[in-house]
Amino acid sequence: MSNYSYEVENLNLWYGENQALYEVNMQIPKGEVTAIIGPSGCGKSTFLKMLNRMVEMVPNVRVSGNVKYNGDNILEKYRPESLRTNVGMVFQHPNPFPKSIYENVIYGLKIQGVRNKKKLDEVVERSLKQAAIWDEVKDRLHTSAQGLSGGQQQRICIARALAVEPDVVLMDEPTSALDPISTSRVEELIHDLKKQYTIIVVTHNMQQASRISDQTAFFLNGDLVEFDRTDQIFSNPGDKRTEDYISGKFG
Numbered sequence: 001m002s003n004y005s006y007e008v009e010n011l012n013l014w015y016g017e018n019q020a021l022y023e024v025n026m027q028i029p030k031g032e033v034t035a036i037i038g039p040s041g042c043g044k045s046t047f048l049k050m051l052n053r054m055v056e057m058v059p060n061v062r063v064s065g066n067v068k069y070n071g072d073n074i075l076e077k078y079r080p081e082s083l084r085t086n087v088g089m090v091f092q093h094p095n096p097f098p099k100s101i102y103e104n105v106i107y108g109l110k111i112q113g114v115r116n117k118k119k120l121d122e123v124v125e126r127s128l129k130q131a132a133i134w135d136e137v138k139d140r141l142h143t144s145a146q147g148l149s150g151g152q153q154q155r156i157c158i159a160r161a162l163a164v165e166p167d168v169v170l171m172d173e174p175t176s177a178l179d180p181i182s183t184s185r186v187e188e189l190i191h192d193l194k195k196q197y198t199i200i201v202v203t204h205n206m207q208q209a210s211r212i213s214d215q216t217a218f219f220l221n222g223d224l225v226e227f228d229r230t231d232q233i234f235s236n237p238g239d240k241r242t243e244d245y246i247s248g249k250f251g
């Protein structure tokens with residue numbers, strides 16, 4: 001079994017005529033946090049959404065190269081729906097459904113056909129505990145998730161992603177809509193979750209990347225400029241463009 005969750009080989013991606021990713025090669029280790037940084041429009045979200053094939057929902061997307069997940073090419077071996085039961089995703093803006101906290105968390109399981117109440121209760125408790133929000137919501141599981149604060153809603157969305165027992169969790173700027181206290185709670189949570197999951201997180205916030213990640217990928221104009229251990233990227237980057245970006249010269 002490979003030590004990598006993903007092995008990306010010569011990945012190119014076009015939206016219609018416009019190329020958004022160029023010859024990306026990247027091996028993403030299991031059980032660690034990988035941060036993806038770079039200026040606006042450099043292809044971070046595109047790359048992340050390639051990993052669960054969500055990007056293919058955009059019309060006229062074309063892809064070349066290989067993306068292997070646990071050794072299998074996702075473009076050949078997996079239907080997007082089955083890939084997404086292994087690869088959960090958390091978005092920039094907390095997006096709970098207009099349903100109760102309980103119904104939000106069990107949403108994916110219900111789609112899978114799980115109906116057993118005892119099992120569902122167990123999953124709700126486990127997932128909310130893993131997302132570090134159980135104590136705050138355990139007495140109001142059947143009230144609307146949309147009545148929670150933004151930071152609480154984001155942790156509900158993380159619980160919803162964890163409920164189906166994924167192997168990888170993709171996060172697209174998961175704290176950019178949150179206040180500093182909620183941000184630090186989600187960062188702590190990411191740190192705890194990596195014991196069990198591979199986490200890949202897009203962030204605009206370089207302090208955040210350096211706090212939470214084991215390795216960091218720097219994208220620029222669709223190129224993967226540099227990918228290395230996070231301490232290396234931030235203390236001794238190999239490429240002048242990385243250095244300029246992390247020192248705030250552009251972006």
Ligand SMILES: Nc1ncnc2c1ncn2[C@@H]1O[C@H](COP(=O)(O)OP(=O)(O)OP(=O)(O)O)[C@@H](O)[C@H]1O
Binds near residue numbers: 015020040042
């Ligand atoms: N749905 C789409 N249709 C067409 N072009 C798109 C689409 N989504 C992104 N692009 C283009 O692909 C390129 C990369 O965009 P992407 O959203 O991946 O960048 P990003 O680094 O995540 O940016 P940001 O930090 O602003 O979210 C940009 O040139 C963008 O305009």
